[in-house]
Amino acid sequence: METKPSGSPTSLVDQFVMPGDEALDLSTMSNQTIKLGRSLRQDGDVLSVMKAGTFKFSKPNKYWVESSQKRYEPHAGDSVLGIVVDSKADNFLVDIKGPALAFLPVLAFEGGTRRNIPKFEAGTLIYVRVVKANPGMNPELSCTDASGKAAEFGQLKDGYMFESSTGLSRMLLSSPTCPVLDALGKKLSFEIAVGLNGRVWVNATSPSTVIVVANGIMNSEFKSGVQQRGMVEKLLQNLKLST
C-alpha cells in the first residue's frame, strides 16, 4: 500500500481502508442517489468506513467495503447454513454465527402446513435463506426461495461441515468458478453447500474424498489461482498414493 506524499487521494476505490477513513465526499455529488452497502455509514457530508477492508464500487451507484471476518452480519437475501438450537411453537431458533439467534418459522417450507411440521432437533444443520435482517431484531429465515419453492433449502444430511471466514465463502461462490473448486471438481465427485455466514458442508461417497475437498478449501483462502491449482494437485497425488 502506498502512502500518499501530500494532499489527499482523489478516490479510495479498490484501496484498503480502515475504520474512520472518509471514503467519499458527498458534497461533491449532491445530485446523485448512491446505494450504501456494507460497513459504510453516513457522517454528515462524508461516507465513513466502519470496518477494515477494500472499498469497492459497482456501477451504477453502489459502494461498499469488502472485508472478511469469522462472524457474520445478517443481510436479507443471503443463503446461509444454520444449526438449529431450539424449537418453539411457531419458530425454530437457529444459530447463523451472527449477533443474534435467527427465527425460522415452522411453516416456511414448501407445502408447509400445521400438520406436516418438520422435526428438527437441536444440532440439525440446515441450508436456509435470510428473509429479513433488520437492526435490533432477530433475523428471519425461510426454507423456500422467494417464489415459495423448496429449491435445495432444508436439512443437510450426512456429510461434514466446517467453518471458514466470510471472505472464503464469497470466493467459493464467485462466478466464474473459483480455481480450487474447479480443480477438485475435475477429478473428484462431491456435493457442496456454501453458506455466506462462513460455514461449508461437503458430502461425498467416500470419507477420504470429503477430507481432501475440505482440506483443499481450507488451505485455499490466501492463495492465488495458480497456487490453488498446485495445492489441489498435491492433495490429489496424496490421495492416489494412499488408495
Place this chain on the structure above:
Amino acid sequence: MEIDRLDGRKANQLRPLACSRNILNRAHGSASWTQGDTKVLVAVYGPKAGTKKNENPEKACIEVIWKPKSGQIGKLEREYEMIVKRTLQSICILNINPNTTTSVIVQVINDDGAVSFTLLPCAINAACAALVDAGIPLKHLAVAICCCLADSGYIILDPTKLEEQSMKAYAYLVFPNSILSVRPEGSLKVQGEPMEHGVITSGTQGAMSVDDYLNCLERGRAATAKMSTVLRRNLQPQIAGDLSKAG
C-alpha cells in the same frame, strides 16, 4: 539539554513496534502488540446475544477481562479493565448491534519487569487491532502512548521499566488515529484542529504542572502518526492475487 537514555534512543523515539493479527484460531478476532519488551495479546469474542444486568439493552455492551502475566487478579486489574472498557466504548459504534455483548480479553504476555506504566497503552493498541480483526464496527481507531517527565523537566516518550523508576511523573494518552480521506485537508478540521488532536483517554501518575502536561500532549500527538502507519500496514489482510477480480 539532552538526556542520555539507557538504550540509546532519543527523547522522542519509540521502541520497536510489532503488531500481528488473527493469531488465535478460536477467537473471533485477535491481535498482539509488542513495544520493545512489553507484549500484550488480546482476543475478541462477539458480538453475542444478550447483555449483562446493569447495562443498557439499547446499546452494544463491551466487557473487558484483564489477565496479568502472574499473580492474582486484584484492584489494579479491575482498574485497567475499566479504563480499557471506557476507551473502547468511545471508539465503537454502540447502536449498531443493540443487546449484544462483545468480550475483550487482554492477556499480558510480557511486561518489562514488574507492573509498568506502558502496559496500558500497549493493551489499548492491541485491543483496537483485535476489534478491527473481529469486524466490530468502529468510528475510528485509537493509538495510545506513554510519556514521562524527568526531574529536569525533560519529557521522554515510551519509557522502559528502568527509565520509569527515575521519573517524576508519567502520563498515558490515547488519541484517534490518522485517517485517509478523500476530502481536501482544509475541511477535515473540527473547530480549527485536525481530528487526530482529540484526546480519548488520559491518565497520569505523579505530580506535573499544567504546562508539562500540555507539553506531553504535544509530544504524544507527534508520535501517534508513526503508530498509525504501523497499525494500518499490519491490519491489511494478506491479499491473494486474483481475489479482487472475481465476479
